[in-house]
Amino acid sequence: MVAQLNTLQDLVRRLEQEGDRDAVRMLTRESLVTWNYAELAQAARELGAGLAANGVEKGDPVGLLAPNTAEWIVACLGIIEAGAIVTPYDTQMPSAELAHAISDSGVRYVFTAGEPAQRLAQLDLQNPPKAIRLDAEPQGSNSWHAWRRANKPAPAQVHADDLATLFYTSGTTGAPKGVLLTHGNIAANLTALISQQIAFRDDRVFVPLPYHHVYPFSIGLFTPLTLGATIVLPYSVLGPQIVRALKEGDASIILGVPRLYEALNSAIQTRVAERGARAQKIFAAMQSTSRYARERFGWRIGKYLFRGLQKRMAPSVRMVVSGGAPLDPELGESLRSLGWEVATGYGLTETSPILAYNPPGQAKLDSAGLPLPGVELRIGELEGQDEQAEDARPGLGEVQARGPNVFIGYHNLPEKTDKAFTKDGFYRTGDLGWFDDEGYLHLEGRASEMIVLGGGENIDPERVEKVLCSAQAIRDAGVLEQNGRLVAVLFADPEALRGMDSGTARQQVNEALQERKEQLPSHHQISDYRISPDPLPRTRLGKMRRHKLRELYERIESGEVKQEQQPVAIESMAVEDQQLLQITPARRVWDVLAKRFSAVRLTPDTDLRLDLGIDSLGWVDLTLELREQGGVIIGEEVISRVQTVRDLLREAADAAEAGSDEDDGALPLVEQLANPDDALTDEHKRWLSSRTLSERLVGRVILGVDRLFFRWYCPLEVEGVDQIPLFDPVLLAPNHRSIMDSPALGSTLPYARLERIYWGGFTGILFKNAGVRYFSRSTQVLPVDPRAGARTSLALGAAALQRGYGLVWFPEGRRAPSNEVLQFQPGVGLLLQAHPVPVVPVWIEGTEQAMPIGRRWPRPGKLRIRFGAPVMPHTLEEEGEGDTREQRIANALRERVLELGEGSSSGD
Template sequence: MTRRMETLQALIDGLAEEEGDREAVCELTQHTLVRWRYRELTGAARRLGAGLAAAGVERGEPVGLLAPNSAEWIVACLAILEAGAVVTPFDTQMPAAELRHALADSGVRYLFTAGEAARRLDTLGLEEPPEPIRLDDEGGTEGGWQAWCRGGAERPRTVAPEETAALFYTSGTTGEPKGVPLTHANIAANLTALLGQELAYGDDRILVPLPCHHVYPFTVGLLTPLALGASIVLPYSVLGPQIVRALREGEATILIGVPRLYEALDGAIRGRLAERGRLAERAFEALLGLSRGARQRLGWRLGPYLFRGLHQRMAPAMRMVVSGGAPLPPELAERLRALGWEVATGYGLTETSPILTYNPPDRIRVDSAGLALPGVELRIDAEGEGGAGELLARGPNVFAGYRHLPEKSARAFTADGFYRTGDLGWIDGDGYLHLEGRASEMIVLAGGENIDPERVEKALTGAEAIRDAGVLAHGGRLAAVLHPEPEAVRGLDEAAVRRRLNEALQACGERLPSHHRISDYRVSPEPLPRTRLGKMRRHKLRERYEQLGAEGAAQAGGAAGPMDEEAMAAEDQQLLQIPAARRVWEALAARYADRRLTPDTHLQLDLGIDSLGWIDLTLELRERTAVALDEDAISRIESVRDLLREAAESQEARGEARALLEELREPEQLLNEAQLRWLAPRPRAARALGGCLYATNWAILHGYCRLAVERSGGRLPEGPVVFIPNHRSALDAPALGAALPLSRLARTFWAGFTGLLFSNRLVRWFSRASRVLPIDPYTGPRTSLAFGAAALARGESLVWFPEGQRSNAPRIQPFHSGIGLLLQAHPTPAVPVHIAGTERALPIGRRFPPWRARLRVRFGEAVDPQALLAEGRGETAEERIADALQRRVAALGGAEEEQA
């Protein structure tokens, strides 16, 4: 449905009439998908709207929404509009003082809420709190939204275009949120103009991970898909694994995000490439350059073909990413396009409903903010050198003024009705807008948050340990230069000074919104650059920040790397004895190898991890360590020690492991037809090639290298076994293959990393001939473990590297608990294997082993999983099995492992 509308009630009318049987919302819960049809959605909204009107909600009365995204949130939003009332969404993470002000200023009598937000409402101490209506009520009990529904098909009241449809609260320079009322005509005009650009269609599935209390996802991610008759996909949470899960299971074709989200996704891709080595990185960048050049010069979209594997793993159906809230860095936009996704960007403000300009994918100029949306007039005021000046805007989507703030409203407009955006920019000859910062000193972060630096600086200098503070944006995050109070830090060494400042920042952060908190800071021993009148010279502040960074890097020298565990406090050493905490510590040490990592390291202040930065980190932790952290746990984490404790206590990971164990008993149910073909008998040509590969490998390892094979546990059992080797080199698998007889290999499957052994058709054919199964550690544990379980269920042997990846560490790394799940689901004798010498013959980065390299493969005694369960240590059965196997493999290394 793309006809012109004058009110949002007209939008609701079209939903049931034209798209009644189509899927409207696909909401991912923790384990399932909940689908709402358009007829169900509009039916519930109309019944709830009738109930609101019957309860006395008046025409034009604000009705609040304080809850995370959900299908019920959308129902409540449409119901408020249906009742002729005003949708008034609040940020669930708004500081208490600001939330109290917004609730009082709006005057809401009724508030839709759920979960932690509902409990928080009780702690605000409001004299006349609004009546809560629970969105998380499933039984229609009193106080739940379903109990408010009433029958009747007639609309309670019809509104006019000039009436207020929504009231948004946005932080300003005073610190108190400003109410921004938007009329039906404002939002409908913006919506109609967006639909006219035909960027999306009715068969699209649009993933919305952004909270709908912001006007950008409200209009672009919620109302626009509904007007199109498309499907809205809501993730279970904004943590990394859940975003990827929603892209895959929700079959999303369009992703609505902010720059920080795309930076996190790009960072995850780069991190995976770094693990594969410099050669893989260079090859990837070469393909990226080829894709970019073909698109720019010939108009060819090669990305979907060159990076098909990446698309299949991350987002099989996604065709376009939409970015708003803050400027998308041009180089990132070009990378996303080269990877094969269309990119659409836009610019606007809450006061403009929100879109003023858009960058269409077919005419995108990534260094600009795009073209004015139809109906929008743009003008540059007080043009200076180069034609830059403050951007002014006028159009049917621009609001009329702030709620209860007549003086600010008057200052916000020119005499002829143009809105002063506060942004500096210029418009080129083709009509593209180019932004050059804020007319005021407001900072806009990469997530779209507006920051008043003076407000943050005032809070920081209120701390006893901080004499002066200057705030700036750096790398998309909020940073600061701090000048300590001399008396507060006198006599302290550098580490102690930093601890004092960390404590001060933490205390200040509790009094500020989450996006106003400092992610990085540098310490200045001298006063900050200010004018004689006391105003901060901000261009000099940035120079000081960069200078201090260069000096700090020079002084740091070789201080990078994880803290020596023997130097840790006793309780921290005990914490690392828990397998889950140990795995997280090792993953952090590898991820931040260039930092000094200790249990006291602050994740935000020292490592720069902000709310969106958790997307990348949680994805890596879940896939590498099998530790899943929910949003409540993340809210409690400040330091590395906190993270280790949450990992150790993670119940979600254990619960998923139990459910996965049951699924692995019938593993072929987890694999599709294409995946099952890897388990099928090899054709004759593949068997012949496998024999040739075995003979060649045997000759090289026994002739060119000097491979010694030892069996400390006697002869290998005749039946199926699981070989459990350590892993330090790409030479490990060939060495183990040369140590086994061909008759054994003919009945053995290998777990192989898709990034190396399945990267192209030729390599996949060799892998098929060698009976290698495609194991992708980045798509979750189910499919990978299902391959191994299916091999065991078919009575075959299996080679499984439980460290997960090659390691440069001198000692054997902790074994992932997945091997414990496999052996529980399909009890099979396990054979520990210790491989030595390969780490010297072919370390990471070397292409060929030297002549006559000394290699050794030592087989241990086959052991039953029940014996492993009895001797291992850990909180779960799979952890105990993995621990026992690790100890047995290490014991096979003898003095070599002890010395390491």
């Protein structure tokens, strides 16, 4: 089959010969969906006939704007069967660039799905293409199924020199350029690769990379199909889903980029570090032993030493393939020491894509590899450069290529096409390289990115950036020339600098740069830098977008870029975060957070507790809000794992959507709260049991100290406390400004009321050891545990009300960072729906000055507490605005609290 492959259409028409062998294994949220070759061939044949019947002619471009799915593959094969040009677009391309690519390509039809379909509909296009949905129900009029035609004659035959694909480059140096590849270009690359016997018919190739890049398109789609192998597609690119796909898909080869393997290696090292220093030493010794045995004797003992690790993560994987960007040699050696073979490839979109490869067993991981059979490589002189720099390696020059896999030109850009080739027909790759004595190609950066300073020094920016990024305080770095000097834009690591003010953070960055000076020659030292609040502009494959980097530097320099007090734009996030937000539940959570914290610089690195102030009660209301407004259920067992917004988004990506079978049974939450004991364990119920005599005595002593403190040190002015019912169940709803709010409020209540009232308290402070647990038990504080989730915490409050007690509940869910009153969260509305007791609004004033967030001991000063008249929940529901009953109750209650604060000295 391989020897006679001239076009991709030939391949499509031979797929059915593989019969019932698995062609695609695709993971969904709950299951593994399999397409065999016969099914794939039939669907592609019928779709191709349908496209032709609807006026798609040979050579017409047809677009693809969707995440990887089996349906994406069918659409691609159907376009090829029709003789049309496959035109895939990056689903994360900025809107302006996406609009340019769609307009430039001239497509009339685009296969799309999910969030990219919404983006397509929102683009400002003069002639918008018709959308064909890959995710619509089969009977839908806009579904791809409606385009299938059975028993129709095959469309026109294509030839090797006919166009097969139109890929738009990521635009590292400007607007995306359309790269035209013929059937012969791609077929030649496939034939050469398969002849090297790197992969085989029985392999299962795991593809986490998007097919709109030529690397996964050729190596991860058409190479397996040409072999008759199996393609494995994950449900998402989150860590747990990748492991799940490797196991359930039984993958034997991973096709990735360096970033994927960096994350994989980091996850392994982190897991080992969690087991202690001794485990780390043993693991490092095993890796060293494995590496020595391979290098000294050629023994591959890593697969035996790390059999347990491989069984847990990737039981059938034998080889990892890296492309798209250079793989760090040390990372490659680390992966080999774990028992996996490592293969790398080098090439460009314009070369279909492979020019050189590092085959398993012969790999020199510090090189780009050997030229692929049929590819002619040479080192040519740099255009416009008369002589090499003094420190340049002998033989260094531009890598130039010629062969049947080299593209025919750029779409609608004849001048750029002419400049891309030498007079004798070699393609100018723009990469700097040299050959060693064994014929391996070594790369030294991009010629177009080489920086020449005023003194004539040549600087490889990637070399400098790699050194800078090795500093703990720096997550990413971009280097450029500015006024004859070498400068950098840095994205500081939020985790490393968390909690520091701007001056301290800059000092940390300065120290990190100073430490790295010894690793660089003097003329590679940066003379100045700017810190970007957002990730640096990179492509999906991790390449720096140099023209965007200069724009960013100039905007920071002019003051246009600063720490804006609003959520960061999705398009400016790191590629991995953009991809995460393409998963619907994660996007819903982000939208809820962006709306709730619209006046905060919200990013994926934002710490939920430290930056947003989400404490225990805040978790209760946040999970409710995510459920009510975002339709996403965050399970109670996952909250303890969540620290940053990114953590929450990842959990949401795997979480159940509201209304699913995982939704705590069929009952709505308000009905569950009506019978709260069903949601509580015996341990929880113990906190609601009667106190012992000693606990009551200790409680009285604590109350006495509390009242003395607020009489002499922070005197209180109290109004309306006589309006509180002494013995009936009641809910007190104060605003929340300080950790002093609860003790201040407690000092004002009559003893008869205090005997019959419970308080919500954060387990991380009031329940962390036996002493404070005894304190909490003595003062009737209930454990509100952020790890337990909304249902359990609300159930404890509901159980207190059901038992006839009062309850103090802070409806804002967290302490306000200023004098404002935050929106009241729906949790209080749910409690009052389930148990319609009187609610007393409470205004607390002055505690924010006495003990602001971060202060350990209060300042002396006067405080004020005002109690409003009790009001029933049905009255609040009639007064309030909102889409749900609980929202209307919460909003009206907030208005009543604000009314109490009108005319006070601190205001709202």
